[in-house]
Amino acid sequence: MSLDENDQETVVVTDDEQTLQSDEDLIDRVRNTTVGKSIIRSPRRITPRDRAAGHWASFLLHIYPVKIRKEELGFRYSWYLGVISTVLLGSLILSGLYLMFFYVPSPANAYANIQTIQNDVPFGQYVRNVHRWSAHLMVFAVAAHMARVFFRGGYKAPRQFNWVIGVVLLVLTLLLSFTGYLLPWDQLAFWAVTVGTEMAGYVPIIGDEVKEVLLGGPTVDSSTLLRFYVLHVAVLPSAIVFVLMIHLWRWRKDAMFDQEREDADE
Amino acid sequence: MSDKKIETTTPVELSSAPETTSGKRVLGVVPGKPSSGERKVITSDDSVMVWPHLLVRHAVAAMATALVVMVIAVFFDAPLRDVANPQNTPNPEKAPWYFAALQELLARFPPLVAGVLVPGSIIMGLMALPYIDNSRFIKPRNRKVAVTTFATFIVIWIALTLIGFMFRGPNWGWVWPWQEWHGEL
Numbered sequence: 192m193s194l195d196e197n198d199q200e201t202v203v204v205t206d207d208e209q210t211l212q213s214d215e216d217l218i219d220r221v222r223n224t225t226v227g228k229s230i231i232r233s234p235r236r237i238t239p240r241d242r243a244a245g246h247w248a249s250f251l252l253h254i255y256p257v258k259i260r261k262e263e264l265g266f267r268y269s270w271y272l273g274v275i276s277t278v279l280l281g282s283l284i285l286s287g288l289y290l291m292f293f294y295v296p297s298p299a300n301a302y303a304n305i306q307t308i309q310n311d312v313p314f315g316q317y318v319r320n321v322h323r324w325s326a327h328l329m330v331f332a333v334a335a336h337m338a339r340v341f342f343r344g345g346y347k348a349p350r351q352f353n354w355v356i357g358v359v360l361l362v363l364t365l366l367l368s369f370t371g372y373l374l375p376w377d378q379l380a381f382w383a384v385t386v387g388t389e390m391a392g393y394v395p396i397i398g399d400e401v402k403e404v405l406l407g408g409p410t411v412d413s414s415t416l417l418r419f420y421v422l423h424v425a426v427l428p429s430a431i432v433f434v435l436m437i438h439l440w441r442w443r444k445d446a447m448f449d450q451e452r453e454d455a456d457e
Numbered sequence: 458m459s460d461k462k463i464e465t466t467t468p469v470e471l472s473s474a475p476e477t478t479s480g481k482r483v484l485g486v487v488p489g490k491p492s493s494g495e496r497k498v499i500t501s502d503d504s505v506m507v508w509p510h511l512l513v514r515h516a517v518a519a520m521a522t523a524l525v526v527m528v529i530a531v532f533f534d535a536p537l538r539d540v541a542n543p544q545n546t547p548n549p550e551k552a553p554w555y556f557a558a559l560q561e562l563l564a565r566f567p568p569l570v571a572g573v574l575v576p577g578s579i580i581m582g583l584m585a586l587p588y589i590d591n592s593r594f595i596k597p598r599n600r601k602v603a604v605t606t607f608a609t610f611i612v613i614w615i616a617l618t619l620i621g622f623m624f625r626g627p628n629w630g631w632v633w634p635w636q637e638w639h640g641e642l
Contacts, residue, residue, distance in 0.1 A: 239506070242506060242508075243506070246506070246507065246508055252507070252508065252512075255507045255508075255511070255512070256507055257506070257507060258504035258505060258506055258507060259504055259505065259507050259510075259511050260502060260503070260504050260505075261500070261502070261503055261504065261505050261510075262502065263511070264505065264510055264511055264514060271514070271515070271518035274515050274518045274519060274522075275518060275519075275522045278518075278519045278522045278523060279522065279526070282522075282523065282526055298541070302540040302541070305537055306537075309534075309537065316534060316535075317530055317531065319535050320529070320530035320531075320533065320534055320535050321526055321527070321530040322535075323535035323536075323642075324526060324529045324530055324533070324535070325526050327554075327642060328525075328526065330555050334555075337583075338607075338611060341586075341607055342597060342604065342607075343595075343597075344594075344595035344596070344597070344600070346586060346587040346590075347587065347591075347592075347593065347594075347595050348587075348591070348593065350587075351587030351588060351591075352587075354584075354586065354587045355584045355587070358580065358583045358584050361583075362580060365555060368553065368555065369553060369556075372553050375537060376540065376541045377537050377538040377539060377540060377541055378538040378539050378540075378541055378542065378545070378547055379536060379537075379538045379641050380541065381541035381542075381543070382546065382547055382550045382551070383550075383551060383552050383553050383641075385550065386550050386551065386552045386556075386560065387552045387553065387556055389572075390559065390563070390568075390572040390573070390576070393568040393569055393572035393573050394572075394573050395569065395573070410543065411543070412543075447504055449502055450595055451593055452593055452594070452595045453592075453593040453594055454594055454595055454596045454599055
């Protein structure tokens with residue numbers, strides 16, 4: 192290599208950096224092939240500042256903060272219940288989309304459709320099981336997430352409003368689970384929803400009207416099934432994903448900083 | 458390496474001419490600190506990079522969740538009873554398990570209290586919580602009132618849920634779950 196002396200890079204090399212560089216040789220060699228370059232288009236990010244910039248620029252990572260307080264990493268802090276709830280929501284969306292291909296929300300078809308899903312559709316029974324158990328687990332995980340956040344004081348300033356958003360998410364989770372409960376149109380579904388919607392009738396003055404809007408009539412029938420279906424597959428999922436985005440966005444903003452606290456140091 | 462950095466350090470003087478290796482020339486060796494700055498011990502309030510520290514943990518949690526769901530789904534089938542029949546009311550009529558506590562309350566209190574006031578005030582109370590308990594104390598032992606109150610409500614709610622789910626049979630009468638099972642998921 193014959194470079195003019197003025198072009199030579201001036202570096203101060205320590206032992207640490209030399210070992211680091213030899214470790215990275217293989218990765219760099221892969222990166223520098225034609226295929227490697229086409230897949231990973233940015234240079235290797237080494238310094239913390241450079242890595243933060245890379246994180247910042249990544250579309251897939253944009254829902255995460257760049258850095259997070261070390262305390263928030265461990266199992267004890269969150270029990271990972273927020274991640275678990277989100278993963279269960281993902282599992283519900285995927286399995287629910289599959290089930291939608293084989294289901295018609297009318298009393299004449301619904302029950303037979305579920306039987307077909309269980310007996311004839313490839314992996315139908317398995318996907319229905321995933322959907323059902325994910326739903327129960329999600330109600331449990333979201334409630335547990337709330338309790339964990341309460342006990343570690345996660346609702347304290349400046350995070351108060353994200354707690355409120357979390358309560359909205361809990362209510363949406365319950366509504367999603369409840370509207371889905373009716374869809375198989377079996378005895379379990381029919382009477383559970385009959386009992387559940389009776390509560391709406393107890394609201395003073397407008398109780399009967401509320402119930403009528405919910406059920407599409409005085410009792411659970413075909414219009415109830417259609418209403419619950421539309422709520423279950425379109426309205427409520429859109430709502431929960433939208434509110435969840437706000438929840439995560441606010442978490443991302445807050446995660447890097449400690450809360451305002453007056454606790455005495457240990 | 459910026460010029461500024463080099464100015465602030467005192468290079469050990471090299472006896473011979475600068476050595477040149479692969480286009481780079483060693484001008485000096487700085488004793489003491491590594492060039493990337495001082496190493497320090499990270500405490501719990503310091504921040505660390507999300508990738509890889511948090512993302513690896515989240516990936517493990519996500520995979521564990523997926524595994525649990527898959528295993529349950531392989532071994533337990535979702536229930537499917539007879540087709541809905543408005544003429545045939547089952548006894549007991551049970552709401553889904555997460556409303557079992559409310560249903561249990563309905564059997565004990567007037568419907569306006571159990572069906573409207575209690576669920577309404579639970580939701581409003583939860584939303585108002587951060588503004589009611591607005592002290593700057595975060596550690597549980599510094600906010601005993603809030604923690605005790607919340608824990609009491611949770612215990613009551615779990616107890617009511619278990620009673621409504623497992624201990625109630627025909628006509629909402631008391632049953633022992635090991636004798637008659639009426640819980641439905």
